[in-house]
Amino acid sequence: MRFPVPVPEIKTGASKHAVCHPAKEKDMAKIDLPRERREDWKEAMLKKMGEMLDKYRSLRLYLDICVKCGACADKCQFFLGTKDPKNMPVARADLFRKVYKKYFTVGGKIWGRANEAEDLTEEVLQDWYTYFYQCSECRRCSVFCPYGIDTAEITMAAREIMAAAGIATKYVTEVVAKVYDTGNNLGIWAPAWKDNCSFLEDDLRDTEGIDIKFPVDATGAEILLVPPSADNFANTNTMIGYGKMFHAAGISWTTSTYCNEGGNFGMFLNYANLKKVNNRILEAARQLKVKKVYWGE
Amino acid sequence: MAAKILYIYLPYLAAVVFAVGVIFRIYTWAKTPVPLRIVTTPAPKTRGGVALRLIGDALWFPSLFKGDKPLWVGGVLFHSLLWLVLLRHLRFFLYPVPGWVESLQTAGLYAGYLIPIPLALLLLRRLVLERNLYISILGDYFALLLLLGITLSGIFLKAFFPAYLVDVKDMLLGLLHLSPRVAVLPWLFGLHFFLVLLLLLYFPFSKLMHAGGIFFSPTRNQRANFEKRFVNPWDVKVAYNSNNLFPPEKYRQELASPGEGRKE
Numbered sequence: 318m319r320f321p322v323p324v325p326e327i328k329t330g331a332s333k334h335a336v337c338h339p340a341k342e343k344d345m346a347k348i349d350l351p352r353e354r355r356e357d358w359k360e361a362m363l364k365k366m367g368e369m370l371d372k373y374r375s376l377r378l379y380l381d382i383c384v385k386c387g388a389c390a391d392k393c394q395f396f397l398g399t400k401d402p403k404n405m406p407v408a409r410a411d412l413f414r415k416v417y418k419k420y421f422t423v424g425g426k427i428w429g430r431a432n433e434a435e436d437l438t439e440e441v442l443q444d445w446y447t448y449f450y451q452c453s454e455c456r457r458c459s460v461f462c463p464y465g466i467d468t469a470e471i472t473m474a475a476r477e478i479m480a481a482a483g484i485a486t487k488y489v490t491e492v493v494a495k496v497y498d499t500g501n502n503l504g505i506w507a508p509a510w511k512d513n514c515s516f517l518e519d520d521l522r523d524t525e526g527i528d529i530k531f532p533v534d535a536t537g538a539e540i541l542l543v544p545p546s547a548d549n550f551a552n553t554n555t556m557i558g559y560g561k562m563f564h565a566a567g568i569s570w571t572t573s574t575y576c577n578e579g580g581n582f583g584m585f586l587n588y589a590n591l592k593k594v595n596n597r598i599l600e601a602a603r604q605l606k607v608k609k610v611y612w613g614e
Numbered sequence: 615m616a617a618k619i620l621y622i623y624l625p626y627l628a629a630v631v632f633a634v635g636v637i638f639r640i641y642t643w644a645k646t647p648v649p650l651r652i653v654t655t656p657a658p659k660t661r662g663g664v665a666l667r668l669i670g671d672a673l674w675f676p677s678l679f680k681g682d683k684p685l686w687v688g689g690v691l692f693h694s695l696l697w698l699v700l701l702r703h704l705r706f707f708l709y710p711v712p713g714w715v716e717s718l719q720t721a722g723l724y725a726g727y728l729i730p731i732p733l734a735l736l737l738l739r740r741l742v743l744e745r746n747l748y749i750s751i752l753g754d755y756f757a758l759l760l761l762l763g764i765t766l767s768g769i770f771l772k773a774f775f776p777a778y779l780v781d782v783k784d785m786l787l788g789l790l791h792l793s794p795r796v797a798v799l800p801w802l803f804g805l806h807f808f809l810v811l812l813l814l815l816y817f818p819f820s821k822l823m824h825a826g827g828i829f830f831s832p833t834r835n836q837r838a839n840f841e842k843r844f845v846n847p848w849d850v851k852v853a854y855n856s857n858n859l860f861p862p863e864k865y866r867q868e869l870a871s872p873g874e875g876r877k878e
Contacts, residue, residue: 327745372848374646375832381639382827385754386689387746388682402748411749424753424819433751459654461681463671463689464824465833467652588649593852 325391325400332399337450337486347494348590351483358482359437363420365481370421375470380417383407383466389458395451403448406458406468412444413471449475450486454584477587485586492582493590501546501578510574513549517557529564534605535571541607542570543598546578576601579613620804621785622794628814635818636826643830649846653836664837668829688739692732698725706786726772729765733758753820760813767806777803
């Protein structure tokens with residue numbers, strides 16, 4: 318039977334192999350997480366899950382009220398790209414929901430597996446680690462859900478719960494640790510940042526014949542610019558653009574070697590690091606006594 | 615004894631479980647804080663706008679309309695017919711029957727005859743679409759089959775084997791006025807009544823709570839007043855990160871004299 322709308326086929330387990338590299342101990346230590354998966358990971362995860370259910374209405378509500386209509390299914394680029402049914406937002410949330418039902422709901426305790434309640438086992442954890450890192454938290458599913466169920470909220474909670482038990486990915490933890498080390502995601506140390514800025518100054522003097530400054534750690538400027546760090550590394554045309562614009566407008570500005578990155582990978586890890594990474598902007602602004610912050614990315 | 619259970623004990627049990635269950639679920643959502651502003655845009659800026667958005671979401675499902683037209687047709691048909699049927703049934707519970715309930719009788723009657731159609735469509739959709747079959751659990755089929763059972767028994771009751779209205783109303787008003795009497799009613803009515811009680815008992819423990827839940831959804835009930843600061847009620851203070859000196863101590867010297875350390 319042909320359905321009146323295009324329906325993507327499903328291929329069970331199609332992206333099961335796409336598993337992120339595990340975090341390194343040195344990075345985990347820097348971002349206040351257990352260095353490796355805890356012995357009591359299951360208890361640690363369930364404890365954290367209980368805490369999060371009491372802190373986020375979104376999480377509890379969205380786990381409770383999904384009717385599994387499937388309207389979100391073909392709205393997820395990860396499902397459309399991989400055809401793996403566990404990448405349908407509803408199925409991704411179900412990975413969380415079945416554990417939630419087992420340990421935190423009356424319905425799950427009464428009907429058990431018939432109501433999809435499931436124990437938090439090694440296999441379930443493997444699915445969590447695989448599929449909760451195949452979500453980009455774009456929230457497109459929430460636009461099409463009749464109740465606005467935001468799978469990103471569930472993804473974020475799942476990652477935070479795993480992180481509390483010492484389970485995280487190398488990419489995310491490494492970047493957050495780098496931010497604390499160097500002030501930015503790319504790991505550009507202060508002298509390199511400074512050097513890059515003076516290189517751009519020289520370059521512009523040669524090409525434009527104008528003295529355009531790229532101030533670093535200047536106290537008392539009007540504006541603190543917090544760019545994506547790649548702007549002063551790979552996409553320097555953008556950095557040159559900032560400099561020219563501020564020069565033409567006659568506004569005093571500065572970048573900070575404590576905080577030269579607007580991107581926040583804490584978002585993909587947990588609340589504490591999310592806040593800590595963002596808080597650097599405030600700290601840098603106060604330290605440099607600027608009046609305004611221009612914040613990209 | 616069976617009649618006593620069905621028409622006296624079970625209705626009160628169902629009413630208590632339903633009321634306590636629903637209130638408890640809603641209380642749980644209401645007391646859980648909302649730490650962040652996560653409203654999905656485009657979002658209204660005022661409370662009045664939010665109320666309109668929620669009413670719209672609850673009545674004609676604009677998100678489904680955007681994303682899945684066949685599902686939207688099934689969903690809107692089912693829910694609007696259900697409204698009519700429920701309002702029509704008020705005549706069994708109210709005495710005297712208000713004029714507006716009287717005026718809804720014909721519409722409610724046809725709605726009752728039609729309501730199995732969207733239910734069957736929704737059930738078929740779960741079974742025919744591979745991806746919906748994948749996500750459906752027993753509870754999804756149970757809810758649909760229960761509703762089908764209720765509507766079909768209701769239709770048969772109305773069209774072919776009517777129960778004596780005065781007996782039905784006598785039984786229901788007796789329950790409402792806390793002076794229940796053991797009723798003698800046809801078995802088909804008993805089945806219809808039993809399935810409804812089952813639905814009430816099941817409701818608070820199930821996904822059917824979406825009925826109240828939608829109004830608590832932060833992505834839908836928040837305002838887009840981004841100019842106002844949103845305060846997280848359980849916010850934690852983060853410590854200044856001492857790993858990251860300002861500017862890093864080992865480079866302080868270098869930074870004090872610009873240009874130094876560069877390779878020309």
